[in-house]
Amino acid sequence: MNTLGRTVLVLTAAALLAGTASVPTIAQDKVKIGFSQGTMESSWRVNMVERNKKWFDENIADKAELTITNAENNASKQVTDVEGLLASGIEILVISPVTADALTPVVKQAMDAGVKVLTLDRSVNTPVTSHIGADNILIGNTAGKFVCELLGGEGTVGEIQGVAGASATVDRHDAFNATIAKECPGVKVVADGIGDYVREPAMRLTEDWIQRFPEGELDVIYAHNDGMALGAVAALEAAGRLDDVKVVGIDGEEAAYQAIKDGKMAATFTYHFVAPEGMMYAWDIAQGKTLDAKIVLPTAQIDATNVDEFLGTGF
Amino acid sequence: MTDHAARSASPPAPTLLSRLRRLGALRASGLIWVLLLMIIVAVIYKPTFINPSNLVSVARQTALFGIVAIGMTMVILTAGIDLSVGSIVAVAGVVCATMLDAGMPIWSVVIVGLLIGATLGAINGIVIVIGRVPPFIMTLGMMVIGRGLAMTISGGHPVHFREAAESFAWLGQGFLLGLPVPVWVFLLVAASAFFVLRYTPFGRNIYAVGSNPEAARLSGINVGATIFGVYLISGFLAGLTALVMISRLTVGEPVLATGLELEAIAMTVIGGTSLFGGEGGVIGTILGAAIVTVLANMLNLFGVSPFTQQIVKGFIIVAAVLFETYRRNRNSAK
Known part of the structure; x- marks a missing residue:
C-alpha cells in the first residue's frame, strides 16, 4: 500500500460540492471508480488520463469518486496498483493494461469478486464487462x-x-x-x-x-x-x-x-484517446446499463475542409 | 559488456609504430578507401548521389550524430562507454524548447542547454571515478534517468516553439559559406578534439589511461581527473547536439535522440577506435560517421527495404570489430 500511496491521486469532490451549495446533497454513498493506467510515457497516454479525469470532474464528481494509478510501464506494478484499488473497495475498474498476459489474473480476480471491468485501448485474455478501443x-x-x-x-x-x-x-x-x-x-x-x-x-x-x-x-x-x-x-x-x-x-x-x-x-x-468515452461508459455501467462486449471508437479524418473545427482539440 | 573485458585486457607495449597507429593516422587512411569505394558504388548505381543538394544533406546528417560521436571517441579511448548521450540530448532538448516557447533570450537557452549536458556528464564522471561504478552501469542508469527526466519535464508531450524564436533556427537550418551550420559546428568540435588529443597533456593522458590505467597512475597521471573530464565533455557535446537538433526540428520531443548512443558507438568503432581503450582517434570517427551516414543514404537512395537496411548496418558494425580484433591479434603475435 505504500507504493500505492505515492502514485495515487485521490480526487475528493468535497470542494466542488461546497461550491455548489444549492445542489441537494445525496445521502447515498458515492460510486467508487478506479482507473489503472499502464504507462504515461507518451503524449497520447497522458491525454487519455487527463481527458477522462476532466470529464469526470465536470460531470460526475458529485456522484462518484475516482482514483487514478500509473504503472509506469511496469506490469508487476500495475498488478499491485489494481490489488490496491480492489482493496479500497472500488465498484468499477477502468484499466489500460501494460500487457494482456500479466494483467489477466488480477482482472479475472476483480470480475470474480463482482467488480465491473472496463478495458481501454489494450485488452486482457479474460472476459470483461466491456472493451473500448480505437482500431x-x-x-x-x-x-x-x-x-x-x-x-x-x-x-x-x-x-x-x-x-x-x-x-x-x-x-x-x-x-x-x-x-x-x-x-x-x-x-x-x-x-x-x-x-x-x-x-x-x-x-x-x-x-x-x-x-x-x-x-x-x-x-x-x-x-x-x-x-x-x-x-x-x-x-x-x-x-x-x-x-x-x-x-x-x-x-x-x-x-x-x-x-x-x-x-x-x-x-x-x-x-481515439478513449476519452472521455472511458469515463462516460464507466458511468453507464454504474447506472446499470448493459454495454456491448467490444466498442470500437471511430477515427476522424481531419483535412483542409474541417480543420477549423478541430484546432485546439489535438494534443 | 565491454568494460570488464577492457580492464582485464593487456595492451601492447607502446612502440613508435603503435604510437602512430594510436593517433589513428594509419587506420584512417584505410577508412578513406572504404568511404571512396562506397561513394563510387553509389555514384555508379545512383548518379543523383553526387548532386550538391544530396551531399549537403549527407554532410548535415553526418554532423548531427558526429558531434556526439566525437565525445564518445574520447570516452572510449579511456576504455569507457557513455550510454546516456541520447537521453541527455532529450533532457536538454525539452528544457531548451520550453525556454524558447516561454520567449526567453537565445543566449540563455544556449547556456542552459550546454550546462545541462555538462552537468549530467559530470555526474556520470563523479560516480564512475569516486563511486567506482563501472561506466556501462552508471551511464545505463543515467540513460534511464535522463529519459524519465525528459518525460517528466515535458509531461510526455512534444514542446513546440516555432512561433517563439525564428532566429534560433539558424543554428540547425542555416548556411554559412555554402555549408550547413551544423557541419561547421561539427568541424569545430572535431578540430578542437583533434588538437586536445594530440597536443595537450590531457589528450595524452586519455590515451595513457585507456592503454593501462595502472601504469598511467604510477607515472603520475591523475587518472580520476582524466576519466571525469571525458564524461564531462561527452555530456557537454550532447547538450550542444540538443541545441542543434531542436533548432532543426523546431520542437523538443522527450523521445528525441532515442538510440543515438548506439549510432555514436558504431561510428566510433567503425572509425577504428578500440573498445579496449588507448587506440584510435577523431579522424577515424569523422570517417566512421561519414561511412555510417553515407551507407544509410545509399540504402535509402537505392530503395532497399528498411528491414534489410538494419541487417546490412548490423553486419557492417560486426565486420568492423572483427577486422579490429584480427588486426590486434596479428600485431600482438609479432
Whole structure:
C-alpha cells in the first residue's frame, strides 16, 4: 500500500460540492471508480488520463469518486496498483493494461469478486464487462481511401513506418496497403522506411527520399504518426518541395492540425484517446446499463475542409 | 559488456609504430578507401548521389550524430562507454524548447542547454571515478534517468516553439559559406578534439589511461581527473547536439535522440577506435560517421527495404570489430 500511496491521486469532490451549495446533497454513498493506467510515457497516454479525469470532474464528481494509478510501464506494478484499488473497495475498474498476459489474473480476480471491468485501448485474455478501443485497421483503411482520392487513383507513395513489428505499426501498414491495392491499383508504394514514431529519423529519411525522387516522382508521404509526418514536412519545406509532395499523418497532434491549417499537411486521422468515452461508459455501467462486449471508437479524418473545427482539440 | 573485458585486457607495449597507429593516422587512411569505394558504388548505381543538394544533406546528417560521436571517441579511448548521450540530448532538448516557447533570450537557452549536458556528464564522471561504478552501469542508469527526466519535464508531450524564436533556427537550418551550420559546428568540435588529443597533456593522458590505467597512475597521471573530464565533455557535446537538433526540428520531443548512443558507438568503432581503450582517434570517427551516414543514404537512395537496411548496418558494425580484433591479434603475435 505504500507504493500505492505515492502514485495515487485521490480526487475528493468535497470542494466542488461546497461550491455548489444549492445542489441537494445525496445521502447515498458515492460510486467508487478506479482507473489503472499502464504507462504515461507518451503524449497520447497522458491525454487519455487527463481527458477522462476532466470529464469526470465536470460531470460526475458529485456522484462518484475516482482514483487514478500509473504503472509506469511496469506490469508487476500495475498488478499491485489494481490489488490496491480492489482493496479500497472500488465498484468499477477502468484499466489500460501494460500487457494482456500479466494483467489477466488480477482482472479475472476483480470480475470474480463482482467488480465491473472496463478495458481501454489494450485488452486482457479474460472476459470483461466491456472493451473500448480505437482500431488501427480502421485508421489504415481510412488513410488508404483518402490517399486514393487525393491522387485520383494514380500516383506514388512513400511510407514512413513506426517501430518495426509493433502491433500499431503492422495494422497501420497492412490496412493501408491492402486498401490501396484494392481501391486504386494505380497508386504504388515506391519507398518504405522506418521512423520509430520519432520526428528526427523521419526527417532524415525524407531528406534521402527528396534526393532519390526528382520533382514529380513522389506524390504522397504517408507517416504512421503525426510526429514523423511533421518531420517529413520540415525536410520538404527546407528543400522547397512542399508543393510537390503531400503529407498524411495519424494520431491528431495539435501541431499537425496547425500544419493542415497552414496548408503544409494534407490530412491526419485521429487515434481515439478513449476519452472521455472511458469515463462516460464507466458511468453507464454504474447506472446499470448493459454495454456491448467490444466498442470500437471511430477515427476522424481531419483535412483542409474541417480543420477549423478541430484546432485546439489535438494534443 | 565491454568494460570488464577492457580492464582485464593487456595492451601492447607502446612502440613508435603503435604510437602512430594510436593517433589513428594509419587506420584512417584505410577508412578513406572504404568511404571512396562506397561513394563510387553509389555514384555508379545512383548518379543523383553526387548532386550538391544530396551531399549537403549527407554532410548535415553526418554532423548531427558526429558531434556526439566525437565525445564518445574520447570516452572510449579511456576504455569507457557513455550510454546516456541520447537521453541527455532529450533532457536538454525539452528544457531548451520550453525556454524558447516561454520567449526567453537565445543566449540563455544556449547556456542552459550546454550546462545541462555538462552537468549530467559530470555526474556520470563523479560516480564512475569516486563511486567506482563501472561506466556501462552508471551511464545505463543515467540513460534511464535522463529519459524519465525528459518525460517528466515535458509531461510526455512534444514542446513546440516555432512561433517563439525564428532566429534560433539558424543554428540547425542555416548556411554559412555554402555549408550547413551544423557541419561547421561539427568541424569545430572535431578540430578542437583533434588538437586536445594530440597536443595537450590531457589528450595524452586519455590515451595513457585507456592503454593501462595502472601504469598511467604510477607515472603520475591523475587518472580520476582524466576519466571525469571525458564524461564531462561527452555530456557537454550532447547538450550542444540538443541545441542543434531542436533548432532543426523546431520542437523538443522527450523521445528525441532515442538510440543515438548506439549510432555514436558504431561510428566510433567503425572509425577504428578500440573498445579496449588507448587506440584510435577523431579522424577515424569523422570517417566512421561519414561511412555510417553515407551507407544509410545509399540504402535509402537505392530503395532497399528498411528491414534489410538494419541487417546490412548490423553486419557492417560486426565486420568492423572483427577486422579490429584480427588486426590486434596479428600485431600482438609479432
